[in-house]
Amino acid sequence: MDAAAAAQKRKRAEQEEEQAATDGLDVLDLRAAKRLLLGFERRLRDNLEARMKHPDDPARFADSELALHAETDRLRLLAGAPELFPDLVPLGLASSLSSLLTHENADLAAAAASLLADLTDSDDPSDLAGVQALADALVEANALDLLVHNLSRLSEADPDEAEAVHHSLAVLENLIDLRPHLADLVCDRTKVLRWLLARVKARDFEANKQYASEILAILLQNSPANQKRLGQMNGVDGLLQAVAMYKSRDPRTTDEEEMLENLFDCLCCVLMPLGNKERFVKAEGVELMIIIMKQKKSAYSSAIRTLDFAMTRFPPACERFVDVLGLKTAFAAFMGKIPVNKKNKNESYQEELEERIISLVASLFGGITKGSRRIRLLGKFVENECEKIDRLMELYIRYSDRVKAETERFESLDLDDLEMDDDERYNRKLEAGLYTLQLVALILGHIWHSGNSQMRTRIELLLRQNKLTKDDVKEILQEYHDNIGDLDGPEEKEKAQGRTKEIIAALS
Template sequence: MTSVDEIFRTHNVGAKRKLEDPTTTFAPSVSNKSTKITNGSSPRSLNIDALESNGSGGKSSLAQDETLGDQNNVEAGPSLPPEEVEDEPGDDAEGRFFGGGVTKQEREVIDYIDKNEDGDADEKFDAAWLRRTAINFERKINKNAELRAKYEGDPLKFVGSEADLDAEIKGLSVLSEHGELYGEFVKMGCLGSLVGLLAHDNTDIAIAVCELLAELTDEDAATTEEQWKILVQAMLQNDLVDLLSSNLTRLDEGNNETDRAGVYHILNVLENILSDTENQEAVGANPNMMQWLLTRIKQIDPYARGKVGQNRQYAAEILAILLQANRPNRDRLAQKEGVDTFLELLSAYRRRDPEKDSDEEEFAENLFDCLACVVEERLAGEKFVEGEGVELCLIMLREARLAKARALRVLDHAMSGGNAVAVSVRLVEAAGLKTIFGMLMKSQKMERSLVEHLIGILASLLRYLPGGSAARIRTLAKFVENDYEKILRLVDLRREYKARLSKVEAAIRRERDQLSDADADALADDWLSRRLDAGLFSLQAIELILSWMVAEDNGARQTITVLLGEDGLKILERSLRDQLDGMDPGQSDEAKSTEEMLEALLLCVEQ
């Protein structure tokens, strides 16, 4: 028996936008907005196709009359319109525009259509309109369900109702311009019915719903934050994530362009709802969704550049969003062997770069973002060490170009996370000290972001390497070799960051002098952000490294005292006290450990 999906796709069910094939073309994509309500898209609108078909029939009859007339009249050229009969200026005897080939009947149809379009333009989209639309929408759903149940074995009997339902879904796209109706749309139960259609047997109906939901939740929709949240929360309460996950597993990207577009729309919906970080748990907690995303990023697109197409890249982006600020999601991914997946995929870039400005480049960036987020957690950090992630990052630091900065960032995050001790020890054992300290000595030519990750790695080595261990002794030896050249470079970096920060501090003082205490308090967070942008965190990290060296080595203590100038170690003492004062009460175990470390270093610096 013929598939109902195939039958449905052979009927003219309205102008469904089809995405460009992401695996075969690279032209700029068109807008992902659905078509707004047009004539013929609603059961209450004029059936233009029928009217145009009627007009065409009239024209065909006229052509036959002209053929017969030509047999009796050999005069060349068009006949002038008779003087005694003039229906309208410019018409010939048969009711056509002179030389235009349009009959009087067809002109009446066109006038009627133009009039109908003017009426639609004046239609008022309010609660009354929504109620009428909702009633028609529910009728279309019910009629289609009834016919499907009645004629289960004969798709031709219900395919027409499917086309009507598809058109009605597309007509709802106008809601994206009227966010004030979102709440009423939810209260009337229409949203529940709409989301429920994701389970429709015809995947084209489900895809149309996905495209509509993507448009309704898009940042360009005319909604307030509150209106948007009302809609999204109702979608989630109606099992949106489960239904989207089910559709991802039944759509066939490899052999069907429409299904490939459907996957894109689903990922678009996920991206939209994840723009609110409060929804990350609802999406990440769905085990099927996380597993599908991990599976999809491993699935190559054979006809795309770098074997990375649009949807593969999009899946990696959704994963990066899910892991960005949600620890439970990071643990879930680690339990599904996600760290090994990232390392395996990223290993392709240890000696080569993806093509610039391609989907593959974005894909690689998202994978690095995922890995940098997830290695901060203990379980993922353990998987990172077991999977030789430290070794892979060191290879990239030595041999890669684009991946070098990203690998350094991953190491920085891993060495300050839940498995920092093991990662720090592994870096030393994998001969990483030569690479890290070599980059430090060349940091004059490096981007600021790279320098700051280097500083973070050095601070982590001194903090987390076990006291008296071979790894720690080797690290301290690197700091003091060649007449303390590494310490000299750190003091130079401190001077650069201090100068940059001093300019910002001076500007903030000028602003504060002109404000009341209340106004100054209101700007406190903004001022802190400006200090951080100027390098406050990196400056404190450098001073922390110097404090560690003062505590660890007498020769380094003397060298640092001289290099810091007149104030000497008082500079480090003030920095440590400022960091202690800036710590929040009621801290986590990690914060308490940091506080104990600062207090111990302060005692060493004060002596």
Template sequence: MDVGELLNYQPDRGAKRNRDGDGGAAGADEDSRGGKQHKGLSAREMARYREAGVGIEGGGEMRDYDDLSQDRKRILEKLMDRDEEEPEAEPVDESSVKKMILTFEKRSYKNQELRIKFPDNPEKFMETELDLNDVIQEMHVIATMPDLYHLLVELNARAPHVAIAVVDLLQELTDIDTLQESEEGAEVLIDSLLEGQVVALLVQSMERLDEQVKEEADGIYNTLGKDMYTITAKMPFDANKLYCSEILAILLQNNDNTRELLGEMDGIDVLLQQLSVFKRHNPSTAEEQEMMENLFDALCSCLMLAANRDRFLKGEGLQLMNLMLREKKMSRCSSMKVLDHGMIGAEGADNCHKFVDILGLRTIFPLFMKTPKKMKKSVSSEKEHEEHVCSIIASMLRNLKSQQRSRLLNKFTENDCEKVDRLMEMHFKYLEAVQQADKRIEGEKHADGCNVTCARTVIQLSKAFTGNASSSALTCKTGKDLHA
């Protein structure tokens, strides 16, 4: 077969072409067609090689794709080696941190100035925003140097807006939905915050913020949220939970705005959840008992706001307090105080009706008849116990209607009106205490203050009862004028 026959030869279309051929005849045939497509390569592969800059010259062999990948790897390795050869960043010390803080303050003030000057023209302060963001990113390195944190605290004292930004960041970091995605990461974050005494820093920040300024009011809101999260984050008791409970109790004492804010943040439910631990278990240490009392005090302060009483009712707070009274644990004294705050006044009418519906009369009247022995060993005194019990019953006498009112009055007729006898006993006991206090009011006013307060409560209960019960029944049992 001569050369002409070889050039004119075409293989059978049904036959499978060998991809690994030596490129003899087929290569010549492809060359004769102008090199339309090389043997064994698709059009897509050809395009991929052309994009990579690999040429095909006059029938020479093309580098395969693996060789190209090796070239790319070598390029990446060279780039990485070049990065490693760059000089290391200067070490972080006190002077460098102070320099970063100074730069941050300058850029922050400049950004604020331009924002105030051009509030409707973001292009004017966009460059300062970028500069400020750059220095903030540089300051992240301080997180690895705990011994330099005191420099940030000094910055905190001079720039309240920084404190607001930090608190806002903490609020986002401790968002419950975010933390549930990684329990391990949440534990690390919480431990780091507690070790850095974040609670004390939050308190210091709140002391300097002005609620009249919207931005600072938002900072207070986020700070309260952080305190509530610290209380609920870990079930085991620790010193930080004690500290947070004390802070909440203090903040809620005489501030209706704070009480309303905590109610809007579902704080009532949080307090009830934390107190439910002590329903069947006593505090194991004196510090844990103090935390329990702080939480009860915070709840009592919240209930002084009418809106929070509805939240307390919907959160089944009455049921929890009623169970605590029945369980006879250390929480019983404080739970009675909570019931007193939740049912007093016209705003407590709904709670009074609900308390009767959950069979609370069966719980409260045994405590009315006799002060428990364990109560005498607890923090609460006998007089405080009698004061809260009488106040609860007096509130129900004022607020109950229809069937619930009848059920309450029927309690006083049981067992030959023994509860009326107890009421008269307490009435004359504290009436005498008031008369004695009046005689020596100047010298022993403070000593008899508790007697006077309790006496007023018992007398109010007596008057409320006489307004609802038959005067003839009282005369038969006591033989005395109740209003004497």
């Protein structure tokens, strides 16, 4: 027997010994886990050597790749022992798996992504420390960059590679769930936002498009940096293109419905920065949302929510809304004339929709302060014998009763036991509907401030009928004034308080 054959025989014997040591194990101890990792790294090294020796002869390294694939699958045993990860990370667990993501054989890269999805997925709090240790090591080993690179090189026309894309997205989701700050980091270091945007713009629906929409929504939540990044890469227009596919049709499945909700979540998140509101108006987003509302499909409420985000503290969107004849559509919703479908039979859905449309009308009054547009807006409250003022008062009474009931409830309890300070009391009232009540009061105040005698007479009549006075409305507005925050800066806070003071003075 020559030396090469003898070496090969020894290698096979070692492999058989390592496999025998871990075969049949349901729970690993550290020693067995180390043997598993050692076996994997040996197969990885053997394969790399075979590829370097015979780069043009795949038959010469095929066996080593089969062995590596099998050993990668065996590493799944580690998913049941995350408490061992802190001991395995210094031995190369994260770095070795990250390097496999770059393997020229897409099947092996896919196997690595699938394995990492298993290893980083944990809902058990007791496993958290171990999985976080692995997550930190993966980031250190550039796994984020390699995962995103994989997304670009995999062809989803191949079912196996499409599955690998799904697993790669799962790893990203798991890592961000473990370390939320990675949402900013991965977008700063990679082109993941660009890839996801292109993916959700694809016309045909399938599982990975749905998953891409979910990951995009996760990356945009609570991340002003990512919201701005997406806007700068024409992302507002891209998202509008994606939702435009549903302007005249409903999703066909629950998964497709979930994807559409994700897309609208993305759109609302990306509308937080002022610059993206401008892009939304330029891309005719206001017009698209009005079309969706008129079509009365399942995206109806999502369109209202998007308009609410776009028009809040942004007068150009309010002006465009009036210019493209959005008032008729908005006030139909304000009067409760909403399309009937399986979603809006849900009471919480109806309540959210009602609160959104109230917020939208309040934004219109805040954004359109003079001129013909203001006259058209106020004119809506004169139509049909001031029916919209009647509706406004109906909403005022309903939300006022809810807030009073909540206030009486916690005032009847032992406040010493509750340890409730003023901020907590205020937050409890907000949860009961105080903010919506404040917006209704604000709209009433704007109407009164207009000086129109017909509308003023109607408001006074309705207040008397409900045993209320203008002082009750002023009290709500004063509390609103006192709690205006400075999220948009001290200058904006001062302006908002100044406008509210004017309305309170007009009611005196």
